[in-house]
Amino acid sequence: MQAFLDIFDIYLLEAVINGIxxxxxxxxxxxxxxxxxGVIDVTWICYAELVMIGMYAMYFMVQYYGVSYFIAAPFTxxxxxxxxxxLHYLVIAPLLTAPPINQLLATGGVLFVLQSFATVAFGxxxxxxxxxxxxxxxxxxxxxxxxxxxxxxxxxxxxxVYLFMTRTFTGTAIRAISQDRQIMALMGVDTKRIYIITxxxxxxxxGLAACLLVLQYDVHPFVGLSFGPxxxxxxxxxxxxxxxxxxxxxxxxxxxISLGGLFSDLEWGYVLAFAFFxxxxxxxxxxxxxxxx
Amino acid sequence: MTxxxxxxxxxxxxxxxxxxxxxxxxxxxxxxxxxxxxxxxAYTSWSMMGRFGLVSLGxxxxxxxxxxxxxxxxxxxxxxPWVGIPVSMVAAGALALIVGYxxxxxxxxxxxxxxxxxxxxxxxLQVITATRDWTGGSLGYTPNRATGNKLxxxxxxxxxxxYLVALAVWVVGLVVWHxxxxxxxxxxxEAISEDEDAAAAAGVDVTAEKLKITLISALMTALAGxxxxxxxxxxxxxxxxxxxxxLQMVFAAIVGGLFVSLGPTVGAIITILLAxxxxxxxxTRAVGxxxxxxxxxxxxxxxxxxxxxxxxxxxxxxxxxxxxxxS
Numbered sequence: 001m002q003a004f005l006d007i008f009d010i011y012l013l014e015a016v017i018n019g020i021x022x023x024x025x026x027x028x029x030x031x032x033x034x035x036x037x038g039v040i041d042v043t044w045i046c047y048a049e050l051v052m053i054g055m056y057a058m059y060f061m062v063q064y065y066g067v068s069y070f071i072a073a074p075f076t077x078x079x080x081x082x083x084x085x086x087l088h089y090l091v092i093a094p095l096l097t098a099p100p101i102n103q104l105l106a107t108g109g110v111l112f113v114l115q116s117f118a119t120v121a122f123g124x125x126x127x128x129x130x131x132x133x134x135x136x137x138x139x140x141x142x143x144x145x146x147x148x149x150x151x152x153x154x155x156x157x158x159x160x161v162y163l164f165m166t167r168t169f170t171g172t173a174i175r176a177i178s179q180d181r182q183i184m185a186l187m188g189v190d191t192k193r194i195y196i197i198t199x200x201x202x203x204x205x206x207g208l209a210a211c212l213l214v215l216q217y218d219v220h221p222f223v224g225l226s227f228g229p230x231x232x233x234x235x236x237x238x239x240x241x242x243x244x245x246x247x248x249x250x251x252x253x254x255x256x257i258s259l260g261g262l263f264s265d266l267e268w269g270y271v272l273a274f275a276f277f278x279x280x281x282x283x284x285x286x287x288x289x290x291x292x293x
Numbered sequence: 294m295t296x297x298x299x300x301x302x303x304x305x306x307x308x309x310x311x312x313x314x315x316x317x318x319x320x321x322x323x324x325x326x327x328x329x330x331x332x333x334x335a336y337t338s339w340s341m342m343g344r345f346g347l348v349s350l351g352x353x354x355x356x357x358x359x360x361x362x363x364x365x366x367x368x369x370x371x372x373x374p375w376v377g378i379p380v381s382m383v384a385a386g387a388l389a390l391i392v393g394y395x396x397x398x399x400x401x402x403x404x405x406x407x408x409x410x411x412x413x414x415x416x417x418l419q420v421i422t423a424t425r426d427w428t429g430g431s432l433g434y435t436p437n438r439a440t441g442n443k444l445x446x447x448x449x450x451x452x453x454x455x456y457l458v459a460l461a462v463w464v465v466g467l468v469v470w471h472x473x474x475x476x477x478x479x480x481x482x483e484a485i486s487e488d489e490d491a492a493a494a495a496g497v498d499v500t501a502e503k504l505k506i507t508l509i510s511a512l513m514t515a516l517a518g519x520x521x522x523x524x525x526x527x528x529x530x531x532x533x534x535x536x537x538x539x540l541q542m543v544f545a546a547i548v549g550g551l552f553v554s555l556g557p558t559v560g561a562i563i564t565i566l567l568a569x570x571x572x573x574x575x576x577t578r579a580v581g582x583x584x585x586x587x588x589x590x591x592x593x594x595x596x597x598x599x600x601x602x603x604x605x606x607x608x609x610x611x612x613x614x615x616x617x618x619x620s
Binding site: 037043045094099102105119221228229233240268270277282 | 346348350391392395396399401403404405407408409411412413415416418419420422423535536537540543544547581582583584585587588589590591592595596599
C-alpha cells in the first residue's frame with residue numbers, strides 16, 4: 001500500500017509539472033487572442049488554424065528542405081505574422097463598422113478556408129517533425145525536453161511582448177487604443193496602422209506557438225480543433241482582453257487537463273475543463289479577475 | 294398579397310412537394326432532396342436563435358446529441374427511435390438550459406456567448422470521441438439494422454417514405470418559425486437583440502425569453518440530428534457534431550438569409566448543390582474543395598451581402614416597405 005502511494009504521488013507531481021509546462025504554450029495563445037480582442041475588439045475564431053498553418057510551415061522547412069529548426073522558426077513566425085496582418089487587412093478591416101457577430105463569423109469562414117486549404121494542399125496525413133528530443137529524467141519523474149523548451153520559449157515570448165507594450169511608443173499606443181478607441185484617433189494615432197501591427201503581433205504569437213507545438217504534436221489539417229476551443233475557454237474565463245486573467249486561466253486549465261488526463265483519457269481532461277468552466281461561469285461570469293459591479 | 298392568396302400559395306407549393314415523389318422517382322435526386330430537407334430543418338432551427346442575434350456555434354453539439362443518443366439507445370437498449378428521439382431531444386434541451394442559463398442570467402452576450410457555445414460543440418465532439426468503447430469514436434457509428442417492424446425501428450428502405458418524413462419535419466420547422474413570428478416573444482427577442490438593458494427596463498424577462506428560444510432551437514436541432522442518423526444509418530463525430538457542423542449551419546443560414554422563413558432552406562439548397570456538384574466535378578479530389586469554396590463564400594457574403602440571397606432578393610422586390618427592425 002505504501003509503495004502504491006509513493007508511485008501515485010510521483011505521477012501526481014509529474015502531472016502537475018507537465019500541466020505547468022503545457023500552460024506556458026496555452027498562455028501564449030491566450031495572450032495573442034486577448035491582444036487582438038483588447039485592441040481591435042474582434043475574436044479570431046480561426047486563431048488555432050493560423051497555428052496549424054505555422055506548424056505546416058515548420059514541417060515543410062525542416063523536414064522537406066532540410067532547414068535547421070532554429071533558422072526555420074523565425075521564418076515561420078514572420079510568415080504567420082504576415083498572415084495575421086493579411087487577415088486583418090482583407091477580412092476584418094472591411095467589417096470594422098459591421099455588427100461584431102459578423103466579424104466573428106467572417107473569421108469562422110477563414111477557419112473553413114485555412115482548414116480546407118491545408119486538406120487540399122497537404123492531404124489529411126498526420127505528419128511530424130521527426131525530431132525526437134531527449135526525455136529528462138528527474139528522480140523518478142520523466143519530463144519531455146520539448147515541453148520544457150516550449151515553456152521557456154513561451155515565457156520569453158510573453159516577456160518580449162510585455163517589454164514591447166510598455167517600453168516602445170507603438171506599444172504604448174496599442175495599450176492606449178485598447179482603453180479608448182475613439183479618443184486615440186483624435187490624439188493623432190493612426191488607428192489603421194496600429195490595428196495592422198497588433199494583428200501582425202497576434203499572428204507572430206501564433207507563429208511562435210506553432211514552432212513550439214510542432215515539437216510535441218503531429219500536424220494535420222484539423223489539429224487546430226484540438227487546442228482552439230480550450231484557448232477560447234481560457235480567454236473567456238480570464239476575461240476577454242484581460243492579459244493577466246488569461247495568463248492565470250491558462251495554468252488553471254492546463255492543470256485540469258493534465259490531472260484529468262492522469263486519471264483517464266486526455267479527452268476526459270478536456271471534458272473536465274469544460275465542466276469546470278460552466279461552474280466558474282456561475283461563480284464569476286465576467287472572468288476570474290473581474291471586479292464585481 | 295392578401296392573406297388568403299398567401300396561404301393558398303403555401304398550400305399549392307406544399308401539395309406539389311408532397312406529390313413529387315409519386316411522379317418523379319429518380320433515387321439519386323430524391324436522396325439529394327431528402328438531404329436538403331433535413332439540413333434545411335437543422336438550419337431553420339439554428340436561425341430561430343440566429344435571427345435574434347443569439348449566434349450559437351454550439352448547435353453541432355445539439356445535433357450530435359440527437360444523433361448519437363438515439364442510435365446508442367437503439368443499439369444498446371433496443372429502445373425504438375420513437376422513444377429514443379424524444380429522449381435525445383430532452384438531453385439536448387437539458388444541456389442547452391445548463392449552458393444557456395448562466396450565459397443569459399449573467400449577461401454573457403456577443404463574443405463571449407459565441408465562444409462559450411463554440412467550446413460546447415467542441416466538448417461534445419470530445420466526449421463522443423472519448424467514449425469510443427460505446428460510440429465507435431472517430432470511426433463512426435451505425436445503428437443496427439431492424440430485424441422486425443421497420444416502422445418501429447424508424448428505418449425505411451425506399452426513398453419516397455424518407456422524402457415524406459423529411460418533408461413533414463421540414464414543415465414542422467416552418468410552422469414553428471411562423472408560430473414564433475406571430476408570438477409576443479418575437480417582439481421581446483427583437484427588443485433584446487437591439488438593446489438588452491432597455492428591453493429589461495421595458496419589462497421583458499430577458500433570461501426567460503432567451504432560454505425559451507434556445508430550448509426550442511436545441512430541441513429542433515437534436516431532432517434534425519436524429520432524423521439524419523436514421524436516414525443515413527451512419528454517423529461520425531465530424532458529420533453530426535463539432536465546430537465544423539456548427540459553422541456549416543451558420544454559413545447556410547447566412548447565405549440563404551436568416552431573417553426570412555425560407556432563407557435557411559435556400560441556404561441548404563445552395564450549399565448542398567454546391568457540395569454535390571463539386572463532388573461530382575472533382576471526384577475524390579473534391580475532399581476539402583467544398584469547404585474551401587464554402588469558407589470563401591461565407592467571408593464574401595458577410596462582407597457584401599449580410600442579409601443573404603433570399604433576404605436581399607425580397608428586399609429588392611419590396612422597396613416601398615420599411616426595413617424590418619431586425620435588420
